[in-house]
Amino acid sequence: MNLADYLPIAIMLLLVIVFAGASIGLGNLLGPRRPTPEKLAPYECGIVPELEPSQRFPVKFYLVAMLFVIFDIEIIFLFAWAVRFRELGWFGLAAVGIFTALVIETLGYVWKRGALDWNIPRRARYRLSHDVADEEAA
Amino acid sequence: MAPDIDYLALAPEITLAVTAVVVLLLDLFLPRRQKYWTAIVAVLGVSFAALPLIALAVSDVGDRAMLGGSFVVDDFALVLKGLFVIAGYLVLLMSVGYVESDRYYQGEYYFLLLMSILGSMVLASSRDLITLFIAVELVSQPMYLLAGWRKGDLRSNEASLKYFLLGVLASALLLYGMSFVYGLTGELTFAGIAAEGAGKAGEPAFIMAILFIIAGFGFKVSAVPFHFWAPDTYEGAPTPVAAYLSVSSKAAGFVALLVVLYSAFPDASGVWGPAVWILAALSMTLANLTALRQTNIVRLLAYSSVAQAGFMLVPFAAAATTDAVGLGEAFAATVTYIVIYAFMNLGAFAVVIAGARKTGTGDIEGWGGLGSYAPALGALAAVFFFSLAGIPPLAGWIAKLVMFGAAMGAGSPWMIALAVIAAINAVIALVYYARVVKTIWMDPVPATAPEEEVRTASVAGSLGLAIGLSAAVVVVAGFFPSLVTFFSDATKVLAGG
Amino acid sequence: MTELVLFFIFGALALVGGLTVVAARNPVHSAMGLMLTLFSLAVFYVVQAAHFVAAVQVIVYAGAVMTLFLFVIMLIGVDKAENLSETIRLQRPLVVLVGLTVVVVGVFVAVGGRFAWITGVVGAGPEVNGTAEAIGDDLFTTWLLPFEATSLLLIIASAGALALAFFRPRRREGKEEGAP
DSSP states (O other): OOGGGGHHHHHHHHHHHHHHHHHHHHHHHHSOOOOOHHHHSOOSTTSOOOSOTTSOOOTHHHHHHHHHHHHHHHHHHHHHHHTTHHHHHHHHHHHHHHHHHHHHHHHHHHHHHTTTOOSSOGGGTTOOHHHHHHHHHO | OOOOOOHHHHHHHHHHHHHHHHHHHHHHHSOGGGTHHHHHHHHHHHHHHHHHHHHHHHOSSOOEEETTTTEEEOHHHHHHHHHHHHHHHHHHHHHHHHHHTTTOOHHHHHHHHHHHHHHHHHHHHBOBHHHHHHHHHHHHHHHHHHHTOOTTOHHHHHHHHHHHHHHHHHHHHHHHHHHHHHHHHOOOBHHHHHHHTGGGTTOHHHHHHHHHHHHHHHHHTTOTTSOTHHHHHHHHSOHHHHHHIIIIIHHHHHHHHHIIIIIIOGGGHHHHHHHHHHHHHHHHHHHHHHHTTOOBHHHHHHHHHHHHHHHHHHHHHHHTTOOHHHHHHHHHHHHHHHHHHHHHHHHHHHHHHHHHHHHSOOBGGGGTTHHHHOHHHHHHHHHHHHHHHTOTTSTHHHHHHHHHHHHHHHOOHHHHHHHHHHHHHHHHHHHHHHHHHHHHHHSOOOTTSOOHHHHTOOOOHHHHHHHHHHHHHHHHHHHOTHHHHHHHHHTTHHHHO | OHHHHHHHHHHHHHHHHHHHHHHOSSHHHHHHHHHHHHHHHHHHHHHTTOHHHHHHIIIIIIIIIHHHHHHHHHHHOOOSSOOOOOSSTTHHHHHHHHHHHHHHHHHHHHHHOOSOOOOOOTTSOSSOOOSHHHHHHHHTTTTHHHHHHHHHHHHHHHHHHHHHHSOOOOOOTTOSBTBO
């Protein structure tokens, strides 16, 4: 058991806790507290907020979250390959290349479908690529 | 460092994977009116996947094992892969008209269907827990999505959600059981588990692991009491997807059960035999009694497929009390039943798709007089429903025969009791199958039926082809049982040892 | 000795996190509690020298899955006041009953002690080796097929997410397909 190797991490963790705790604690302890409604409002680039933050988000965010998870999982597999890529050689490169190409295809697919477009006008927002192709053909 | 890979053995899987990816990309670049190309490419891909299967079947090499014995192509794998390819082909044919007629994502539909077929192919060859689990997920996950493909319909949303939640629960149970097995034996391959687990059949943790695994697969094959998702999902899902769920997805669950129970836990048959006995008896009885009260044709087929799963489980129960020869017989009996059931149930669902289009309803009452204005369809409906009931000379009777043979062959009082339960249930099942046929042929056309041109409109070509192929197999195999038993006998290698 | 100390510290933290998940009124706080539990588990894995599993735990669970949880909490909206009334009667007694059964069975299995787990003592043998290097070797030889199949599962997830979360456009009347 060679846990001594992790001593720097433990010290780091301790420092994090101390620093975060001290920042918040001292701020509360020493800072003057004179709240006004403007100060308590959430910061939205100087604009007066219109909605409670607990409003629902559009379902589009879900797709972004999904993509994030997918690429996150890909990274895990790349990690296993990266630590042994010399020993695994060309075969390993081919295997991980196929894997990555398939996952990248996901990105191209979502992109072409128009799911990553955020700034197109609302009426056209959900138009999919093939509809555009359809109209071009007509 | 590189492992030895037998590319011919993997060729069917590679073909399917490439086809699926091509379909997904092709769909992006096709204008709306040319989407049918995705269907054509999908059908071609599945056909091409069958070619290496034939090459493997006639090759002299024998069993091909690779990746440390975790992927094996033997006779069992080949027969089941052949079944999955043909069933997938038929479902694709059924889907063509159905998917085109409504606002579906076509490319994604075929992509997901191909992925599920690919999963079942890998499943038939997998001989270790990890490959098996990934394959099971590859079969199920596309189905969670496809069940909800009719997004505008609340019942489809419900279908998808129910299937997803219960399916994920099943996967969790499965993984839990598998982790226990790995913890107890330290092995992942089935051969290793069988060797290490030989003396452990009596240990509580081992028993628990086996029960968890049976419960997990029980969901996949929709055996009572794990069947709750089936009727709602079948009803809400697009009908071709329901057909796929009731045939390929269920068959995949059975393949997994067969492989795991017979090759990983052969010494623990005293544990899983009784457990499966209970599942079989419950599935047959409860599902048949519920099916009697159904008014919707798809729900009726759903309960019917739960009951049929019960019949397929009967030989498993027999394996507990029998010797090595009987073990092989029981194994082959389940395979025979799966193969025949696949064709007759696919045919029944294809007839339901065609009939629902003509009558404009899924209610059995609305199907009155179908035989008078669509006699061919009515006759084929009779063929498939009577075959499901097990009436000679249609193929269903062979399935029932080998099932009863395996049960009686075991000879123990418990198995004779189960055979009696199965016999009673076969009679109950005949009642509701015959009721549908009676409605089609004897009842008058209801006032709510659509007008003449809808009723007499011809069935889409691909759907007709699917019905015709299934009917041909059901009729021909009924007269020549050796066509089916030849294949199922070949699969005994796995149980024999 | 260090192992024992670490176990008690992070075991306690994991329990605190678990309790926060069920006790916190605000779903976001529950998510944070879950994060604490997941992270504590990652420490256990490190202590057991299962480095790869620890990395998975932090990157995938504490990272991606937690992000997904937060997204879902945002998507369905954070209701400060949780509705605690129960729609299913006898739910609580049933839960207690089932829970007790599981505990009893678990104790029976664990204390019954008629079986031996295959346990991996770090560095004891080649059988159990959780380092990233060992997993990399295995992943690209024995488990090559499941590995490649996993990428297909990932495509399924994204295609499915897109197909279900994005509605197809409702086209204007007269421009339905089938029209010339």
